[in-house]
Amino acid sequence: MNENTRPAYILGGNRIPFARSNAQYAKASNQDMLTTVIDGIATSHSLQGERLGEVAAGAVLKHARDINLTREAVLGTKLAPETPAYDIGQACGTGLEAAILAANKIALGQTESAIAGGADTTSDAPISLNDDLREILLEANAARSTTARIKVLAKVRPGQIVPDFPRNAEPRTGLSMGEHTAIMAREWGLTREEQDELAAASHQNLAAAYDRGFMDDLVSPYLGLERDGNLRPDATVESLAKLKPVFGGEGGTMTAGNSTPLSDGASAVLLGTEEWAAGHGIEPLARFVDAEVAAVDYVGKKEGLLMAPAYAVPRMLERNGLTLQDFDLYEIHEAFAAQVLSTLKAWDDPVFCKQRLGLDAPLGEIDRAKLNVNGGSLGVGHPFAATGGRIVASLAKALAERGEGRGLISICAASGQGVVAILER
């Protein structure tokens, strides 16, 4: 094993505009979309026929037949068919985790280049069979004679011929992510207004980024969309205030406007060593410095389901000798405005920092002017596995635009996990 590490760099990124569920991408499959964005990187960086070190990607809502989703996608691109690939899964952390894995192999000297990404569609969702029916069919398949088969099939009851749609609920609590986040919002005393403010800023910053051309080399049109389908450039706190609450019951503060919509889309990020980049005429955007993952006990200890990043960031900061304020840009995935705000309040709370993080003093506030400056998930939309790649590419380019700086990425994920990372230029 190589004892020396070397830095891994973000070299570029490509994504398709994200669409709302059952809209423009209603018929697009994960494989279609993933193939498109990987191919997009191959085209824009002149990698036709190149064998890359590897491609790592995933999808959260995955068809059973997509067992080799990423490899099958790679085989559909202009990259050399000798390019290896694998699928990973960590709910909404998939995209960033894929980037971490790719960067780590580069750092360890096992590869020179990689693509990391993710895709998700909630329109073309996998539907499975009712479990009882499935067991009967398997039994029938294993039966040795026709009569035996018929006997087994006779066990089928009408109530079993019901498809099993994927449910948006944590298996161990039975609550949806929105309901879990509503608990967090109540515990942290969040107001409707501050959540809507965050949501409005998300749309406005995204529109501004498109208008000034920031997205030009990051987003490629697909199936009739040039900009993200969820974007409302004229979203304001007043317009968002008109929406009815959807989580949190009577007096709930969470609406469709300050929660991410179900979305379809894909993204990919190109990584490599300095030498490999130079050899291909590519200017690196930012260095992949470090990453951390945390998980919380949202079942037994009833920690907030989406609070894991609040635990991951302090660990990473300590390891790197940084404070929470040592960043020029912050990218916090806006699963719900309430999730972002709960996390920020937790970092500034003496009780949380002492009781849960074991710190002597709170981490403190961040400068809100540095948060999600080119738009966030509330404006863009959130195809689960595609968000990580979107954020990595966008932050890397933003740092390059500044010339120098350090950025923090924080992404929460279902089943109580969180993935965070530091990029630097």
Place this chain on the structure above:
Amino acid sequence: MPEDLYSQVINSRIGGFVAGNVGLPQPVELDRYEPGGPVIDGEVLLGAAPGGRLSGPVARALAGAGAVVKTELNGEVRVAAGEAGLDAGVWNPEGGAEARFKALVLDATGISDSTDLRELWKFFHPTIRQVERSGRIVVLGTAPGACGSPRQATAQRALEGFTRAVGKEVRKGASSQLVYVDHGAEDAIDSTLRFLLSPRSAYVSGQVVRIAEPVAEIPRFDPERPLQGKVALVTGASRGIGAAIADVLSRDGAHVVGLDVPSLEEDLKEVVGQIGGSALAADITEDEAPARIADHLASEHEGVDIVVHNAGVTRDKTLGRMDAERWDLLMDINLSAQERIDDGLLERDLIRANGRLIGVSSISGIAGNAGQTNYSTSKAGVIGRVESMAPIVGKAGVTINAVAPGFIETAMTKAMPVPTREAGRRMNSMLQGGLPLDVAEAIAWFAGPGSAGVNGNVVRVCGQSLIGA
């Protein structure tokens, strides 16, 4: 459910309907202490006026009591909660109208001017209607006499009007108190906070308690049995409030020496027998009584830790019809005998370090009562004794305090005529009479080793009776 007939009736469906429509008082069942129960059975909302000095000590006291606390997200209270190790939840005054609290605690020591009194409104206006049944409201401040300026003294004195009015406004058996904490007494507030926030103070409301620098170092002790290893003398222990005092002190771990007149020795023996205490039959009006009592305590227990002067009689008569015997006997039993007994014990140095002298006064001694000129005089004398002796015994590491019971359900009050009795029962914020247990719990609070900062206090156990103040 309070056991009197009116309470039983008014809390039935029809009774409740009538009461609600006609505006009759509806007393609720007060929470009372059960051994092993939590100190506070519900959430505590903790706040502070900016610039206060008690956030830290109060947070630590609440943490020690195992309380579940909420605070606002920013400010010195939040920092204090973090440092005290309190896993405090977040309270947002703008949201959460459904939140319910068992206790509202405000550190008002930061109020230094009448314009700062707005902090009272700021903290209590959004929360006062969210107090649970048998809830607790406690405001902490600095005694006017210990303030640094007339402005500050004015504002701190104003707190008393607030807490008394709150006590009369809140419904459903909730109580309201003011606690003045002297400089240097910040670490001596635990026992008082625990008492006032717990079900033990069920029948105490509208009171002002002053905590001074402790007269002796507060030792470590088991909060479940704080009087372990202590010896307590309780006079008049054969029945009524005296028996309840013996019971509670024993429950808290003390060995109780019960005292009563020889004619009640059988009842006395039964009371102390049940609690594993001992009996001393004596007539406290006799000349030799102080010496006999001192001898007994010296030989049997090498001294005494707690002395509770509960023995007392009534000899009601209007003054013009009161003969000398009614006056003299009552004054001796209710006041002079206590002075002699205490003198005897203090002279022979029999009251141990961190000792406790506790008297039983009465609202009659505070407000007076027709037909009780002798009784009221003696009970006001008990107050005078507490106030005058506090600095003196304090130097010897001993505290002296008194409870002043209001309408307590005993054999004595059962014998009152119905109209007078009902009036007495209802004319208080709790809308019911108290129990002998309630008086005993307040005495146990005075007696605890943690109360070394509580000296010279007279605390009414009257459910915030409308009589007197």
